[in-house]
Amino acid sequence: QQQVKQSPQSLIVQKGGISIINCAYENTAFDYFPWYQQFPGKGPALLIAIRPDVSEKKEGRFTISFNKSAKQFSLHIMDSQPGDSATYFCAATTTGGGNKLTFGTGTQLKVEL
Amino acid sequence: GAVVSQHPSWVICKSGTSVKIECRSLDFQATTMFWYRQFPKQSLMLMATSNEGSKATYEQGVEKDKFLINHASLTLSTLTVTSAHPEDSSFYICSATRQGPYYEQYFGPGTRLTVT
Numbered sequence: 324q325q326q327v328k329q330s331p332q333s334l335i336v337q338k339g340g341i342s343i344i345n346c347a348y349e350n351t352a353f354d355y356f357p358w359y360q361q362f363p364g365k366g367p368a369l370l371i372a373i374r375p376d377v378s379e380k381k382e383g384r385f386t387i388s389f390n391k392s393a394k395q396f397s398l399h400i401m402d403s404q405p406g407d408s409a410t411y412f413c414a415a416t417t418t419g420g421g422n423k424l425t426f427g428t429g430t431q432l433k434v435e436l
Numbered sequence: 437g438a439v440v441s442q443h444p445s446w447v448i449c450k451s452g453t454s455v456k457i458e459c460r461s462l463d464f465q466a467t468t469m470f471w472y473r474q475f476p477k478q479s480l481m482l483m484a485t486s487n488e489g490s491k492a493t494y495e496q497g498v499e500k501d502k503f504l505i506n507h508a509s510l511t512l513s514t515l516t517v518t519s520a521h522p523e524d525s526s527f528y529i530c531s532a533t534r535q536g537p538y539y540e541q542y543f544g545p546g547t548r549l550t551v552t
Contacts, residue, residue, distance in 0.1 A: 355538055366442075366529045366543035367480070374538070412479060422468060422539045426479045 327415050329427025336434050342400040344430045346413035349394065353415040357424070358387065358398050361410045370411075371398070403434045439463050440532050442544035449520055449551055457515045457547045459530030465510035466532035470541070471503070474527045486513045520551045 328347045336342045346356075354375055359367035373380045373387040373396065380387045386399040400407055413427040439462040449455050459469060468487050472480040484505050486492045492505035502524075504516040513532075517524055529546040533539050 357540070359543070364527075364546070364548070366440075366531075366546045369438075369540060369542060372538065372540065416541075418539050422533050422541065423470070423482060423485060424480075424541055428479050429477075431477075 327413060327425050327427045329413050329430060331430060332428065333431040334433070336400075336403045336432065338403065338405060338434055338436050340403050340434075342403045342407065342432055342434070343397055344411055344413070344432070345395065345397045346415075346427050347393075347395045348415050348425075350415070350417075350425075351394070352417045353425075355416050355418050356387070356389065356396050357414050357416075358385075359412045359414065361412065361429075367412060400432075403432075405434045405436060408433050438534055438540065438542045440530065440542050440544040442530055442547050444547060445545060446548040447550070449549070451521050451551055452519055454516055454518045455520055455549060457517075457528055457530075457549075459513045459515070459532070459544050461511045461532040461534075461542075464532075464534045466513075467510075467535045467539070468533045469507060469513040470531045470533075471505060471513070471515050472529045472531065474529060474546075476527075480529065483515075517549065520549070522551045525549055525551045 357372035358370045360370045361367040371385045384401045389396045411430045414424040416424045441460045443458045471483045483498045484492045484494045486507040488507045494500045507513045531541045531543045
């Protein structure tokens with residue numbers, strides 16, 4: 324019940340295209356869903372996050388779509404650039420429960436010219 | 437804002453020695469700090485949760501006598517890998533939670549430990 328399932332495992336997108344990464348969860352107590360971007364040899368960086376009381380959040384080229392009834396959320400990267408090539412992790416937590424993050428397995432994104 | 441640093445960024449040590457890794461929140465006070473381990477091309481594995489002034493809470497399967505955690509202040513937590521062995525070689529990452537409406541978790545840059 325604590326798992327967060329993430330897909331796809333890897334993704335290749337052409338420059339300018341849309342990258343879409345999907346996550347699904349089981350635990351209905353989760354109330355905060357961040358996405359992290361990680362470059363090789365670096366720590367994860369908080370990219371964007373959403374609470375379940377909204378269905379979409381947009382920050383620049385990054386958008387989270389959230390479907391509470393389906394217990395799914397996704398990251399959309401518009402106008403993908405080579406500099407977006409990284410590993411992306413979705414995560415979920417219960418903010419009143421110690422804030423331990425449950426991570427997805429990660430998606431390795433490569434944006435080609 | 438919300439910068440977390442780690443020191444050292446990489447370390448090589450001989451088998452049987454101990455290594456200390458520092459994690460600092462530079463521009464905020466962290467209510468909680470976490471320590472993770474990451475193997476190549478894998479997700480982050482939570483090792484322990486650390487709160488200032490109290491004992492760390494370790495995840496199942498993590499040896500607390502091997503991975504000593506001290507949370508001395510609201511901005512500093514340390515992880516000491518005692519009697520390190522080659523199988524302890526890994527990428528260790530800390531994170532710090534900033535108090536606020538969502539308690540965002542910010543990660544350090546990681547420490548690459550190689551035990552020879």
